[in-house]
Amino acid sequence: MTTPAAAARPAEGEPLEITRTRAWLERAVIGLNLCPFAKAVHARGQIRWVLSDACDADALLQQLAAEMQHLADADPVAVDTTLIVHPHVLQRFADYNAFLDVADAALAHLGLVGVLQVASFHPQYRFAGTRADDIGNATNRSPYPMLHLLREASVARAVAAFPDASAIVERNVATLRRLGRVGWQRLLDDEGDGGDGGRSAQGGKA
Numbered sequence: 001m002t003t004p005a006a007a008a009r010p011a012e013g014e015p016l017e018i019t020r021t022r023a024w025l026e027r028a029v030i031g032l033n034l035c036p037f038a039k040a041v042h043a044r045g046q047i048r049w050v051l052s053d054a055c056d057a058d059a060l061l062q063q064l065a066a067e068m069q070h071l072a073d074a075d076p077v078a079v080d081t082t083l084i085v086h087p088h089v090l091q092r093f094a095d096y097n098a099f100l101d102v103a104d105a106a107l108a109h110l111g112l113v114g115v116l117q118v119a120s121f122h123p124q125y126r127f128a129g130t131r132a133d134d135i136g137n138a139t140n141r142s143p144y145p146m147l148h149l150l151r152e153a154s155v156a157r158a159v160a161a162f163p164d165a166s167a168i169v170e171r172n173v174a175t176l177r178r179l180g181r182v183g184w185q186r187l188l189d190d191e192g193d194g195g196d197g198g199r200s201a202q203g204g205k206a
Contacts, residue, residue: 015051017085020143022049025083027187032179034139034172037158046080055088057099064147065106071149072112082149090145093124103147117155119148136173138184 014022030039041047050067054060064084071082090096103118121142126132162168176184 017087017144018049018051021083021085021146024143024188028138031187032172032175034175036162036168037155041080041154044080046076046078048074048079048082050082050084052084052086053088054086057089057095057102060086060089060099061102061106064103065110068107068110068112068116068149071151072110072115076151076154080151080154084147084149085142085144086146087144090122093122093126096120096122096145114152117150117152119150121146121148133181135176135179135181135184138176139169139172 025038025042029035030042048067048071050063052060052063054063063086067082067084071079090099097120100118100120107113107116107118121140122145123141123143124132125140125142126134126137127140130137179187
């Protein structure tokens with residue numbers, strides 16, 4: 001089952017998982033300017049919101065491949081990016097992290113390498129070489145496990161338009177360290193902070 005909700009405002013009857021993820025996007029990603037490219041596509045309603053009911057990795061892979069093809073075929077003016085929220089599968093970060101290689105293989109199988117890319121978000125996200133409680137990990141900690149499909153062309157345009165795109169990660173970590181864990185919790189108090197937890201040492205993809 002997929003539940004697209006492309007408009008910037010929540011649709012009536014929208015699933016809780018999508019509503020919470022949308023609030024996280026607005027409060028954290030956009031509110032703290034963690035991704036300077038997110039505000040425009042959100043405001044223009046160019047995000048495809050998908051709630052997956054997959055309960056195992058094989059089912060998620062099938063839905064992921066279908067969404068990859070959907071985004072590749074869609075008019076970029078209507079749909080520029082896709083967020084696939086999958087709350088019932090890959091809840092352990094180590095399993096999610098391993099699945100990212102499967103996602104990249106799916107891109108290659110569909111001939112979409114260089115067309116799309118997959119960005120990763122998870123409640124237990126942990127960058128390689130960091131402690132589980134490092135506040136910098138919160139930059140990629142979403143309320144639920146999530147796969148973010150982006151168009152390579154859109155990413156390239158956004159990076160070219162941003163004066164110092166290479167400094168975004170360092171700036172985000174500095175922002176979160178100034179905010180602190182208490183401030184982060186307060187920011188997302190109504191929706192939850194995206195959770196805590198460990199992560200395998202090999203590092204995730206952002």
